[in-house]
Amino acid sequence: MxxxxxxxxxxxxxxxxxxxxxxxxxxxxxxxxxxxxxxxxxxxxxxxxxxxxxxxxxxxxxxxxxxxxxxxxxxxxxxxxxxxxxxxxxxxxxxxxxxxxxxxxxxxxxxxxxxxxxxxxxxxxxxxxxxxxxxxxxxxxxxxxxxxxxxVYGTGYHAAKMAKVNARTTVTVIGDGAVGLMAVLSAKRLGAERIILMGRHKDRTDLGRDFGATDVVAERGEEGIAKVRELTGGDGTHTVLEAVGYMNAYEMAVGVVRPGGVISRVGVPQYEDAPIGFGSLFGPNITLNGGPAxxxxxxxxxxxxxxxxxxxxxxxxxxxxxxxxxxxxxxxxxxxxxxxxxxxx
Amino acid sequence: MxxxxxxxxxxxxxxxxxxxxxxxxxxxxxxxxxxxxxxxxxxxxxxxxxxxxxxxxxxxxxxxxxxxxxxxxxxxxxxxxxxxxxxxxxxxxxxxxxxxxxxxxxxxxxxxxxxxxxxxxxxxxxxxxxxxxxxxxxxxxxxxxxxxxxxVYGTGYHAAKMAKVNARTTVTVIGDGAVGLMAVLSAKRLGAERIILMGRHKDRTDLGRDFGATDVVAERGEEGIAKVRELTGGDGTHTVLEAVGYMNAYEMAVGVVRPGGVISRVGVPQYEDAPIGFGSLFGPNITLNGGPAxxxxxxxxxxxxxxxxxxxxxxxxxxxxxxxxxxxxxxxxxxxxxxxxxxxx
Structure with missing residues (x-):
């Protein structure tokens, strides 16, 4: 063969x-x-x-x-x-x-x-x-x-399930690749009414809107974090579905998650060590979960x-x-x- | 005054x-x-x-x-x-x-x-x-x-609550300080039947047994991890309540948690970066949570x-x-x- x-x-x-x-x-x-x-x-x-x-x-x-x-x-x-x-x-x-x-x-x-x-x-x-x-x-x-x-569909769904997405949770999806778009679709299926998609490829984010994204943020890094915070009254979103795997995506996730919220990762991490101390996850009681779906x-x-x-x-x-x-x-x-x-x- | x-x-x-x-x-x-x-x-x-x-x-x-x-x-x-x-x-x-x-x-x-x-x-x-x-x-x-x-009681309880301790979850508590002992008491109160306390001060671990610990592991590091795995058929425990805050305690937590399990931290982290990649949290779908209670x-x-x-x-x-x-x-x-x-x- x-x-x-x-x-x-x-x-x-x-x-x-x-x-x-x-x-x-x-x-x-x-x-x-x-x-x-x-x-x-x-x-x-x-x-x-x-x-x-x-x-x-x-x-x-x-x-x-x-x-x-x-x-x-x-x-x-x-x-x-x-x-x-x-x-x-x-x-x-x-x-x-x-x-x-x-x-x-x-x-x-x-x-x-x-x-x-x-x-x-x-x-x-x-x-x-x-x-x-x-x-x-x-x-x-x-x-x-x-x-x-x-x-990809099951992986996006895993991200949304682990984050406990529902009608009362605001959502940020990081990444407009296939898994990110499936995370949008899954969040929508689980009832989310506010889904912010972070991605900068218009054809992909347009598909993301079809799948249920209510807002698209094309900016990245600190600028992207500021934009999501602006869209959420300064608080960030209850859940963040990280569908990339690079360190800058993790840093954005930490930047846009609301105190008490969840960062659910399904992008395969291309790093081993990352910030999880008082200034990132611990102080605001953030939950980090996810993994291979x-x-x-x-x-x-x-x-x-x-x-x-x-x-x-x-x-x-x-x-x-x-x-x-x-x-x-x-x-x-x-x-x-x-x-x-x-x-x- | x-x-x-x-x-x-x-x-x-x-x-x-x-x-x-x-x-x-x-x-x-x-x-x-x-x-x-x-x-x-x-x-x-x-x-x-x-x-x-x-x-x-x-x-x-x-x-x-x-x-x-x-x-x-x-x-x-x-x-x-x-x-x-x-x-x-x-x-x-x-x-x-x-x-x-x-x-x-x-x-x-x-x-x-x-x-x-x-x-x-x-x-x-x-x-x-x-x-x-x-x-x-x-x-x-x-x-x-x-x-x-x-x-300390509320903090130990926070660790156990965030880890979703119940009668079906095995528990490891890392640390025999007051918060660790309160985590033992809290896990017991939430119905846990198997509570492994990691600590090496006998007077404290004896009090831990009074509060509900079923096993005490005095070893630390790799030796301590091996002991907990031995006690749990190689798997580790569903939940780990980390009540110390030093990096070696975090590393022990990663070492003794069962795939799909939860590490709940209430010891104030004395580090910012730590392992969370494929080889630690991501691969086995571990949840990390906790924070100031x-x-x-x-x-x-x-x-x-x-x-x-x-x-x-x-x-x-x-x-x-x-x-x-x-x-x-x-x-x-x-x-x-x-x-x-x-x-x-």
């Missing part, structure tokens, strides 16, 4: 690779119908160490079940399924608590001998717990929206609105390419020419 | 000072009946910049109302009252949300022209919102326990159990002194000869 590997910063290649095979009775083999490139794939695109063997890429996909291990029940060959960006057994205590990203028998794609989703096919460990059947056909126009359940936990909840068209998260895809064009897709996203790239292997 | 001032590290003096007078119609003057020295007073005791004029000290007191401004209602001269360590109007939006430490018209003792509690008398701003009447006399044996409502918000809830003797938080006081002995009291607490020192002006 053809599959995507990254060999170093900016060095993405689509190459021939062995077809995946069942290794455990809990595995399935899925032929990938749609995949995509994630904003978080741009972090290794900037700083992955160069390697001889390359790293498989991609953690978002939906596809058709081709083979099933003997211990997998509830799925059949030919089923169209979507996978969360972390595979999980869906039965351990962490999964039962809704924290599938800490599953005792789970893990992440493109690591530890598991392939990536930017490929023609993939071996799915813990298939019964990982895969969710989709009641549509391979030709459905809903596939882009359904694919967002794999990561257990999107599997949210799929059942989010699926119906996607199926009936109430929400259209698939609108974040603004370019569609074939598998061999994936290197171009990374370039386009890195140059901000594309918001999010859909891949049809 | 006599009052306590700090002039530099280790330099505490009790001196003559002008008697406090009403300045605003919302003020009261309180004659102090009991005060105490706080673990957090030891931070300036170590590192306060030397000054000519000195800094008033003390933020925990109960006493008798001597004078009332014209705008204060609900209180009378002669009432015995307790004050929270932050004064507040108890009516603004933050106070109504239970975040009195961020009151729009509030502040802290011993700052901005307000005196400290280690004194014979004090001017209380926003007296109507700040002071809570106590239904006992000046000679009541309950005064030590009632005084803990001023800070809005103890005023908890007084009504905690008072009945203190009055009827269900809990005896006053047991944290193991030495009683007069006002002129306050410098000795600081020395005793700093040398760990006393857990918490009660002052009878």
């Amino acid at each position: 053809r599959a995507t590997f990254m060999y170093g910063p900016g060095d993405v290649r689509v190459e021939n690779a062995p077809d995946p095979v069942l290794r455990q009775p809990t595995d399935a083999i899925v032929r990938i119908v749609r995949a995509c490139i994630c904003g978080s794939d741009l972090h290794p695109y900037h700083n992955i160490p160069a390697s001889e063997q390359g790293t498989p890429m991609g953690h978002e996909f939906l596809g058709v079940v081709e083979e099933l291990g003997s211990d997998v029940s509830g799925l059949r060959r030919g089923d169209l399924v979507v996978a969360p960006f972390a595979w999980a057994d869906n039965t351990c205590d962490f999964c039962r608590e809704g924290l599938h990203t800490s599953c005792r028998h789970g893990g992440f794609w493109a690591a530890g001998g598991i392939g990536g989703g930017q490929a023609e096919a993939i071996r799915v460990p813990q298939a019964q717990g990982t895969l969710v059947k989709l009641p549509v056909g391979e030709d459905s126009g809903l596939l882009p929206s359904l694919l967002t359940l794999s990561d 257990p999107v599997r936990a949210y799929m059942d909840e989010l699926l119906p609105d996607v199926l009936d068209g109430t929400v259209e998260p698939g609108r974040v895809f603004d370019r569609t390419i074939g598998l061999d064009e994936v290197p171009d897709g990374y370039r386009a996203m890195n140059n901000r020419e594309a918001l999010k790239v859909l891949v049809r292997p | 006599r009052a306590t001032f700090m002039y530099g590290p280790g330099d505490v003096r009790v001196e003559n000072a002008p008697d406090p007078v009403l300045r605003q119609p919302t003020d009261a003057i309180v004659r102090i009946v009991r005060a105490c020295i706080c673990g957090s007073d030891l931070h300036p005791y170590h590192n306060i910049p030397a000054s000519e004029q000195g800094t008033p000290m003390g933020h925990e007191f109960l006493g008798v109302v001597e004078e009332l401004g014209s705008d204060v209602s609900g209180l009378r001269r002669g009432d015995l009252v307790v004050a929270p360590f932050a004064w507040a109007d108890n009516t603004c939006d933050f106070c109504r949300e239970g975040l009195h430490t961020s009151c729009r018209h509030g502040g802290f003792w011993a700052a901005g022209g307000i005196g400290g509690g280690q004194a014979e008398a004090i001017r209380v701003p926003q007296a109507q919102g700040t002071l809570v009447k106590l239904p006992v006399g000046e000679d009541s044996g309950l005064l030590p326990s009632l005084l803990t409502l001023s800070d 809005p103890v005023r918000a908890y007084m009504d809830e905690l008072l009945p159990d203190v009055l009827d003797g269900t809990v005896e938080p006053g047991r944290v006081f193991d030495r009683t002194i007069g006002l002129d002995e306050v410098p000795d009291g600081y020395r005793a607490m700093n040398n760990r000869e006393a857990l918490k020192v009660l002052v009878r002006p």
Whole structure:
């Protein structure tokens, strides 16, 4: 099969690779119908160490079940399924608590001998717990929206849920990438009436307005903080959904959060140490939470609105390419020419 | 009157000072009946910049109302009252949300022209919102326990509340100072069945066992982390109540918290930057919260159990002194000869 590997910063290649095979009775083999490139794939695109063997890429996909291990029940060959960006057994205590990203028998794609989703096919460990059947056909126009359940929609939703967004909470979303826009959509779905989107790409923030943003702040840093405070009578917002991961985004989050409020992070932090002392989080009793989203936990909840068209998260895809064009897709996203790239292997 | 001032590290003096007078119609003057020295007073005791004029000290007191401004209602001269360590109007939006430490018209003792509690008398701003009447006399044996409502009991309770401690959550309390012991008592009160106390002073951890600790870990650092993990099947505890404030305590908190768990800090951080990235908080979806406790918000809830003797938080006081002995009291607490020192002006 053809599959995507990254060999170093900016060095993405689509190459021939062995077809995946069942290794455990809990595995399935899925032929990938749609995949995509994630904003978080741009972090290794900037700083992955160069390697001889390359790293498989991609953690978002939906596809058709081709083979099933003997211990997998509830799925059949030919089923169209979507996978969360972390595979999980869906039965351990962490999964039962809704924290599938800490599953005792789970893990992440493109690591530890598991392939990536930017490929023609993939071996799915813990298939019964990982895969969710989709009641549509391979030709459905809903596939882009359904694919967002794999990561960005569930991740934006995680940010909003962890922040306890509701009708009484004002919201700032930091970042107008796909996850930021999904955080806007999620905040709106949870009833927020005031959603300030911080982003400076007009085509993206316009989509953010469609998804529910009531205000857009294009300024960044101290200027951006001042603007959000001006919009909120000086107080900042009850919740801040941080969907970027860089230190300046964290600093903006601290700057715009209201005393007693919540900063919920879903952008993968590109830093380890950051201010959390009296002058930042402690003094005003700020809560900091978030992390890799257990999107599997949210799929059942989010699926119906996607199926009936109430929400259209698939609108974040603004370019569609074939598998061999994936290197171009990374370039386009890195140059901000594309918001999010859909891949049809 | 006599009052306590700090002039530099280790330099505490009790001196003559002008008697406090009403300045605003919302003020009261309180004659102090009991005060105490706080673990957090030891931070300036170590590192306060030397000054000519000195800094008033003390933020925990109960006493008798001597004078009332014209705008204060609900209180009378002669009432015995307790004050929270932050004064507040108890009516603004933050106070109504239970975040009195961020009151729009509030502040802290011993700052901005307000005196400290280690004194014979004090001017209380926003007296109507700040002071809570106590239904006992000046000679009541309950005064030590009632005084803990001023800070340490409410602060330990804040840690446990913010961490959402309940019967299903395992708890680690870091620190065997008065606040740590009050965090143990609070976790027990909220139903926790497994409370691991990290501390290495046997007399204090013995009191911690009386308050509800089920396990004591005397080891610190990596060794302490390993011990707590051993006690919890490798997972750590759902909640960690950090009642110290030093970086090594924060690092232990990160080391012993279970994925998806909460670190609630009430020890005043003696650092600004700390690890919060993928390898510490983000990856396992840890929540970090806490801050200066809005103890005023908890007084009504905690008072009945203190009055009827269900809990005896006053047991944290193991030495009683007069006002002129306050410098000795600081020395005793700093040398760990006393857990918490009660002052009878």
